[in-house]
Amino acid sequence: MPLEVYLRDGETQESLLKRFQKSIEFSGILREAKSKRFFTSRGDAARIKARKAARRRRRQTYSGT
Numbered sequence: 001m002p003l004e005v006y007l008r009d010g011e012t013q014e015s016l017l018k019r020f021q022k023s024i025e026f027s028g029i030l031r032e033a034k035s036k037r038f039f040t041s042r043g044d045a046a047r048i049k050a051r052k053a054a055r056r057r058r059r060q061t062y063s064g065t
Contacts, residue, residue, distance in 0.1 A: 003027060
């Protein structure tokens, strides 16, 4: 899925770059690239996922909800 950002009339290159960076961040391309940067085994991935879920549960219980 290629990401395209076109220069609008009267738009500076700085604002075009900001729009491009925001669209990349919103699409999740950068997050996916960072996650695939290093190999993680299935066991490590499961451990990380469980740790994140536990942290999320702890934060929900303490937030008063």
